[in-house]
Amino acid sequence: DVKVTQSSRYLVKRTGEKVFLECVQDMDHENMFWYRQDPGLGLRLIYFSYDVKMKEKGDIPEGYSVSREKKERFSLILESASTNQTSMYLCASSSSSGANYEQYFGPGTRLTVT
Amino acid sequence: AQSVSQHNHHVILSEAASLELGCNYSYGGTVNLFWYVQYPGQHLQLLLKYFSGDPLVKGIKGFEAEFIKSKFSFNLRKPSVQWSDTAEYFCAVMGGGYNKLIFGAGTRLAVHP
Numbered sequence: 001d002v003k004v005t006q007s008s009r010y011l012v013k014r015t016g017e018k019v020f021l022e023c024v025q026d027m028d029h030e031n032m033f034w035y036r037q038d039p040g041l042g043l044r045l046i047y048f049s050y051d052v053k054m055k056e057k058g059d060i061p062e063g064y065s066v067s068r069e070k071k072e073r074f075s076l077i078l079e080s081a082s083t084n085q086t087s088m089y090l091c092a093s094s095s096s097s098g099a100n101y102e103q104y105f106g107p108g109t110r111l112t113v114t
Numbered sequence: 115a116q117s118v119s120q121h122n123h124h125v126i127l128s129e130a131a132s133l134e135l136g137c138n139y140s141y142g143g144t145v146n147l148f149w150y151v152q153y154p155g156q157h158l159q160l161l162l163k164y165f166s167g168d169p170l171v172k173g174i175k176g177f178e179a180e181f182i183k184s185k186f187s188f189n190l191r192k193p194s195v196q197w198s199d200t201a202e203y204f205c206a207v208m209g210g211g212y213n214k215l216i217f218g219a220g221t222r223l224a225v226h227p
Contacts, residue, residue, distance in 0.1 A: 040219055042217040043206075045214060101146055101163075102160050105159070107156075107157045
């Protein structure tokens with residue numbers, strides 16, 4: 001069974017803290033994605049990675065960075081958390097091969113920055 | 115720029131009513147289209163997808179969607195909703211390489227018994 005896991009379901013951090021969100025997939029997928037989900041705005045792409053050590057900015061990368069040292073793991077880093085980064089963060093992965101372009105999502109991490 | 119527009123942000127229906135959720139996209143190339151669903155407290159999961167061929171696509175749980183190229187639309191339908199269909203529904207288009215998805219703002223559906 002396809003599985004994407006995220007390190008925390010709920011996280012509370014203080015303004016200015018460095019925050020790490022971890023995502024692991026067990027499907028040997030090449031592509032991994034980080035989104036934030038906000039009411040009325042849908043999902044917006046922050047960063048994605050198409051291979052180990054490769055990363056590309058999405059639509060809203062400001063204030064975030066990412067790391068992909070291993071194929072199965074993709075980390076989202078908030079260098080200095082701010083209250084406007086309070087949101088639900090979703091990780092997803094997909095294969096680059098074949099005809100199955102489906103993205104598989106993790107359960108999400110609800111981050112509150114106070 | 116590519117974008118996806120979902121017409122209704124909130125929809126309230128009674129059980130057994132018919133459902134149609136609108137989705138329009140703007141993208142000039144070959145489109146791959148998706149509907150995802152997020153049930154309360156659960157992760158986002160694929161409802162159905164269109165890549166090519168028959169423009170009427172059937173998905174899980176009795177949902178279907180019709181791709182109308184001339185209208186840039188991919189509306190989601192279900193003839194008779196159930197209380198368990200209460201969820202948020204997202205339309206998405208794939209574009210820009212690397213299987214990136216562009217999502218609409220989502221539609222919250224509440225089905226009353």
